[in-house]
Amino acid sequence: ETGVTQTPRHLVMGMTNKKSLKCEQHLGHNAMYWYKQSAKKPLELMFVYNFKEQTENNSVPSRFSPECPNSSHLFLHLHTLQPEDSALYLCASSGGGGDSYNEQFFGPGTRLTVL
């Protein structure tokens, strides 16, 4: 596997379910991110981890719980979500690996639908 991978690609869950999104990067990067992408809205930064430490929590509701066990893996644990949480959740990584701009490399996203 190369680049940034995310699983699952599609997820449908009820409001009482608990599920987790997984992201893995194979680029040797130090920083990992979770973004929410809703139709016709800007990408919303949710969380940033740098060297496994959380450096940014953009006022995200506690029903979203991130976990970063190491610099290559990032999880987003979901529980008691609301229908308005339905969106595309994108993972990204940046930093290290020889890139010079610290540009972000994105995964393909998980399309989440909350019923």
Next chain:
Amino acid sequence: GQNIDQPTEMTATEGAIVQINCTYQTSGFNGLFWYQQHAGEAPTFLSYNVLDGLEEKGRFSSFLSRSKGYSYLLLKELQMKDSASYLCAVRGRYNFNKFYFGSGTKLNVKP
């Protein structure tokens, strides 16, 4: 607060040139990025500007004016595969890992 503005949608003809503008008002600035995102796919990095002026990369160029809070992405010799959304993002000054995105400009290339 942070404000990144882009046109919502543009249409251009195959073979033509199109300019996508981005204006920003942020509390700090440490570089501006352009990304391309095809429908249902991940955004991919196109260009980066941190100093004023034009950066050219093949058919794509990006311009920055920091004093005006303005950037544009120029696409030449448009191809049908250029139909996508183009995202402008500004990196915060004090946090190297904080990025602010615009809503994106959907470009439709017609034959």
